[in-house]
Amino acid sequence: MRVSQMFIPTLREVPAEAEIASHKLMLRAGLMRKLASGIYSFLPLGYRVFRKIEQIVREEMDRAGAQELIMSALLPAEVYQASGRWEVFGPEMFRLKDRNGRDFCLGPTHEEIFTELVRNETRSYRSLPMTLYQIQTKYRDERRPRFGVMRSREFVMKDAYSFDRDEAGLDISYKKMHDAYCRAFDRCSLDYIVVDADTGAMGGSGSQEFMVKSEIGEAVIAFCEACGYAANDEKAQCIPDNECSSKECVAGRELPLEKVATPDVKTIEDLTEFFKCSPKEFAKTLIYQADNRVVAAMVRGDRELNETKLQNYLGCIELAMADAETVSGVTGAAVGFAGPVGLKVEIIVDPEVAGMKNFVIGANETGYHLKNVNIGRDFKASAVIDLRKITEGDKCPKCGAPVKVARGIEVGHIFKLGTKYSKALGCVYLDEAGKENPMVMGCYGIGINRTMAAVIEQNNDENGIIWPMSVAPYHVIIVPVNTTEPAQMEIAEKIYRDLQAAGIEVMLDDRNERPGVKFKDADLIGIPIRITVGKKAGEGIVEYKQRQAAGVADMSIEEALVRAKNEVLEALGR
RNA sequence: CGGGAUGUAGCGCAGUUUGGCUAGCGCGCUUGCUUCGGGAGCAAGAGGUCGCAGGUUCGAAUCCUGUUAUCCCGACCA
Structure with a gap:
């Protein structure tokens, strides 16, 4: 096309609202314009790229045997009420009423709708396996839209759903989608990594994310260059490092418990200063509010707690650090002096802490800490489970080599859902014997807009965007x-x-x-x-x-x- | 939702502290002439209820109150 006739409003200067490369360039190159926070219009050049990415995804879905259809973004409340997610989604769902006062929403995701459709129309084992997909607009009223199209309130997602007779069938459907995703992202010239992910509230038996390595990514991933292990940091399993730096620990003797006055010594930094030793010789006791109960979680002083792991263990819906009032109610001390000894709540302990001897903890008394604490003798753990966040240099859980940690943009996510939705919504099939069984489902998503931004993040220089041929406008x-x-x-x-x-x-x-x-x-x-x-x-x-x-x-x-x-x-x- | 910042022309900004503005500057835009290998020069123009509402004042972009929008950090997030 002749440039003189094209609508390409390029900008010499960067709009003040943009922070990251892709956002700045999408505005400067005239690919899109903002309409409201997290809501964008794609202009001709941007829309061409958008459609090319969409088409690549479509071709790979079709090649994997999935069938395309399209559903409405405007959905009646009933279908989400049946699965319980009308409440679960909370304020993140855009809600509205029709002229008769009936509840509707703009669909944030379509598991229920697909499941219901297949339930109503498919009964026989002969129809399975089947994978359906759509490339359609989703709406989520994000608390904080960010970085242009990277986290927006309206976005286009390719969402696919597989229906199988059993787990073995699901494994095959899942693998097909996995491979299709690899081909699609390869064709977009993305440098990505497939990581094990936490299944979170979606439930199910397994999940992987497709991460584009980037400093501006919101997710943290751990990966091993030696064996190829890679996982989202929420999921990454940690190998306890029980190398102990103190002499007492090496000697293996349990020393007598000591109470030490530690006025105004609250943080781990204060403690290392006060006791003149490494943070590895302390244990943090964190008080959490999990739904209606209060629990304590312990990790070594130099570690960070992984809330996802704690939440999965507890099986709770809401998990948050307890407020100061709750903490003092449980421990009898100000925040900063919590410890497990004498604590009347469930105490969940990281294996590293379980392996420590003669360590320092809060005394549950404002201004005091306990020294030479020993698990078993001084307090009992309710459970010992992996609770900490993985860090750079940790041992790979697969091969033991040191892992690396990087940030990533999640462009795709595949889930083995199992029977969660099919059971809840009665999506069953009849087998050869005429017996009803729930279908075994998988769900698979690709964010088209986010993929576009990720391509730009990885392909630009000081002069602008460097499109790969496959998606160039x-x-x-x-x-x-x-x-x-x-x-x-x-x-x-x-x-x-x-x-x-x-x-x-x-x-x-x-x-x-x-x-x-x-x-x-x-x-x-x-x-x-x-x-x-x-x-x-x-x-x-x-x-x-x-x-x-x-x-x-x-x-x-x-x-x-x-x-x-x-x-x-x-x-x-x- | 907590913390921070910002709303002045299409974009980038100054002016706000200390009220005097008939609101400036650069880029972009329009017209003319010249120019033509890395965001040209000269000349002439168009474009703003200073986010919105209320208040103080002889006088408000500027001070006060409220409100709204946007961005950043955090929390949160299929």
Whole structure:
């Protein structure tokens, strides 16, 4: 298309609202504009990219045997009430009423709707397995929309749902989706990692996330370069490190319990200062409010508690640090002096703490700590389970090598749901013997908008976006340096026609702008190949430039045409 | 939801402390001339109820009260 006729409102300066590279560039390159917090309009160039990503995902879903359909974003309350999620979603769900006062919502996710559809229409084992999907808009009234399209209130998700007879069937359907996701993200040229994930409130027997490594990612992932283990930090299993630094511990003798006055010594930093020793010789006692009960959780002084692990163990819906009033009610001391000795609540202990001897804890008395505490002798643990957060250098739970920790953007998530929804909603099939069984389900999501932002996060430089060919809004841009030179325009027009005839998506920058402006815009919007028609046009020479490469090359028109066609077709795998 | 910050032209900002404004600057936009290989030069223009509402005052972008929107950190999040 001719740039003079296109709606590409590029910006020279970065709007103040944008912080991260992808958000800034999506605004500057004229891909989108904000309508409200977490709500964006995609402009022509941005929408082309959006549709290409969508199409890649669609092709890979179809190739994996999934069938596309489309559902409404406007959903009646009943279907969520049946599964109990009308309440669970809380204020995150956009709710509205129709003219008769009936409750509706804008769908935040569609498990229930798919399950209900299949329940109503499918009865026989002969129809299974089956995987259905849609690429459709979701609405979530996020507490804090962030980073442009990275966490927005309206977004497009590809959501797929598999229905199988049994776990073995689910394993196969799940694997197919896993492989399809890999192909889709590969085609988007994303550098991603597949990590084990916590199933959380979704329940089910297994889950993996597709993470694009990025510093601005909201998730933390641990991975092992030695054996390939990778997990979300909520899920990552920790191997206790019971290397002890104190002599008493090495000797293995239990020393007599001592109460030490520690006025104003509250934090771990204060304690290491006061006792002149390593934080590894303390244990933190954290008081939590879990639904209606109060529990204590202990991790070593230098560790952080992993709330997901605690929550999974407790099986509670709500988990939060107890407020100061609750803490003093339980411990009889101000915050900062909690300890397990004499505590009347459930005490859950990390294996590292369980392996410690003669350590220091709060005395449950304001201004005092206990020294030479020993588990078993001085207090009893209700349970010993892995409770801590993994850190860089921890032993890999699979092979023992030191793990690395990085941040990631979650672009895809696959779940083995099992029978949670099928049982709740009565989604059953009849087997050969005529017996009713719940279908075994999986669900699979890809955030299209977020994937687009992730591609930009990984493919940009100080001049702008560097689109991979597969998702670039156009493949080639032709830049005649001076549109008032008929020789240049003639050649530019010829290249334009030839490439279009070859099925290449091409832009012709026919604006009567100075060359600097056109080069800057071409770089900013990130078109993979640029063909510049300049002074040497008269000799039949043009300049060829790849967006991701530094150099330029002069060549004949014919050569440039051949090269552009080859590069585009090769990159697209045609 | 807790903490912090900010709303002045399409974008970026100054002016607010100490009220005097008929509100400026850069970019972009329009017109003309010149220019044409990395965001051109000259000239002439268009564009703003200073987020909104109320109050104080002779006078409010500026002070007070309320409200709303946006962004950041945290908490939270299928």
